[in-house]
Amino acid sequence: MSTPLLEIKGLTKAYPGVVANDDVSFTIKSGEVHALLGENGAGKSTLVKMIYGLVKPDAGSMVLRGDPFLPPEPRAARASGVAMVFQHFSLFEALDVAENIALGMENPPKMADLAARISEVSEEYGLPLDPHRIVGDLSAGERQRVEIIRCLLQNPKLLIMDEPTSVLTPQEVDILFQTLEQLRDEGTSILYISHKLEEIRRLCDHATILRLGKVVATCNPRQETVRAMAEMMVGESLHVPERKPHVAGEIALEVEDLSVASPSAFGTSLKEVSFSVSKGEVLGIGGVAGNGQDELTAALSGEVLVAPLQVRLAGAGVGDKGPQERRALGLLAAPEERLGHAAAPDMSLTENALLTGNVRENLAKNGFLDWSSAEGFAERIIEGFDVRTPGPDNAARSLSGGNLQKFVIGREVLQKPSVLVVNQPTWGVDASAAAAIRQAILDLAAEGAAIVCISQDLDELMEISDRFAALNGGRLTDPVPAQGLTVDQIGLMMGGAHDMEVAHHGAA
């Protein structure tokens, strides 16, 4: 239990303008679950990419089971017993499960043998999976099983998991943890990356905390509070969004019997979605990714047109109106994908401010653009939402994820919408920026706007929502008051654990 599996000594990696990892050292013991904690941009991903051979360190060394270890490419890392489950799945949607798994193996057996092995291992670890299904048809939880089984088939000594639970329901998380604990008991070490601190406290034996590329603390997560670990990550005390009591106002947005076929082939169609949001209220919509979130956002923003009365704004049907008309009427939306959907990556912040703001902020007069007003609007967003950028002339692409997200949300909030729809408002945003964004949303609601917040972050939804509903397979559950909702209830609303079962390896 105490022999070191992997020792990391002084790893350093610099990219132009930023030191991603600065003299990072720590040790992973055999058979332990080791957490790597840190905010976005703290250097977690770069560090594991070096261990997995995707990035070469500038300085420092690693020792794996007593031997120097510096994999030039992922193949070498896999051959040494290091396997990795990626944050954004590294799967091929058009290929089937067995082909996907074969691609992650060095010497895959014949397809028929491999399919049998997949069934065997998936059964053993309680992760049922049909080797012949096309990955594009699988749910997010099932896709993760593909990745995990791909790793397990190689009998790894060290399993790296990068944010594995961000796409799972609470029940699926439980099953994943049981699988991981089983692996640990069999002697596999796990390097677990997450910023969900409750999970770390439940699962991990040891934690190394990174901030701005440096190791700032190590701790035993079972002995720390969540708040203490969060402050180690951020390096300052955290601001918790304040919520003013909300008085039920009149209904601002009503959606009735909304069914929309998904525009993308692997998407989820909406089925008979109905809900209403009143003034000053925040409706949180949870659910695992790919259950109709993007389709619902598109139907609400006007990107997808429906029958007029299916979407009603203050009683008037707007279902057949496009995004600009809806904006004029006060219904604004901020979609999930920052680069390419909510913002045009290669255009400046001024141009991006103008793209959604021209209707409500009068940035175009007689068909001519009013550049000075647009720039003023962009500057107000930058100032009001603490967007860190040299100025409004910079391209949206040049901003970090968190800063661009603050800009995108701020742009809509400043237009004083009567209804605001946000999808994943704090995805990939560090804790302090996320708190600022949530505060802005709550302040907007306090001023009387109705908010629809679609998110996969349940903690976030519980923090800001007045009522909660879940999307599951394109259907929306009936909204219920968020106060007092338990994780189990939420999990069941999100569809439970589908067909997963608890690991029963060794029980037979």
Place this chain on the structure above:
Amino acid sequence: MDLSAISPTLLIAFLMVAATPILLAAIGELVVEKAGVLNLGVEGMMITGAICGFAVAVETGSPVLGFIAAAIGGAILSMIFGVLTQFFLTNQVATGLALTLFGLGLSSLLGQSYVGIKPPGTAKIDIPVLSDILVAGPILFNHDWMVYFTLALVVAIWWVLKFSRMGLIIRAVGENHDAAHALGYKVVRVRLMAIAFGGACAGLGGGYLSLIRVPQWTDGMTAGAGWIALAIVVFASWKPLRVLLGAYLFGGVTILQLNLQAAGLAIPVEYLSMSPYVITIVVLVIMSAPRKGRASLAAPACLGRAFHASS
């Protein structure tokens, strides 16, 4: 007009010959597109292959050496596209169009002294007994070796893409280049090899035109065959055996219209000449019409997208 002058047997036999150059170019482009690269320069690579093959065959007197030169010529030209799109991340559509224009000009320059010359002939393989079979004999067993080579190539590519690890990696790179990179596959290297293979196939197709099908050298002699090859890949939903079907369909239309012209059909020649192209357009429209289900997903997901390793 006299339709009885058209012999079905000869028609089908000619069809196989007429389809061979398009088939070669299309099967090469299919491999390229499976790897996620859209090379619109097929026409340019074909005609470069046509003149390279013609010149070498005339100088050496050996058609086999000519075909080898045609393949090398097409592959070298495709590497211009490969380097530009894979290393300098240029736009694939624009670069492919430029490659076509460049290939047409280059071949015209190289071919100036070869106009009006006859190349060394390539004999038909007359398989005894089999070629005497009624109807099937002349259709199937009385062709030059390139026809058989091309058919074997199509089957080989079908097998490699479907069953081999190399084929799986090619499909993976075309499907999700970021994931392939994360798993440690060399996306750019795989794509460069696919582009070179596609160039060699297009060059062979051009060589077949100038050495066997026509056989002589004239400027711009590919006359849009490269574009038709591109259309056939889409028509075939990126499936090798359907490429064979598409190429024979198009070859059939070409031969049929020539026969109808000869038979004196009372339609202006221009209409008949344009018919293969019209049919290509119609087929493309039908095939690309939006539809439900898996058929619409046949295109590799990363087709035409530039890859740049971010880390």
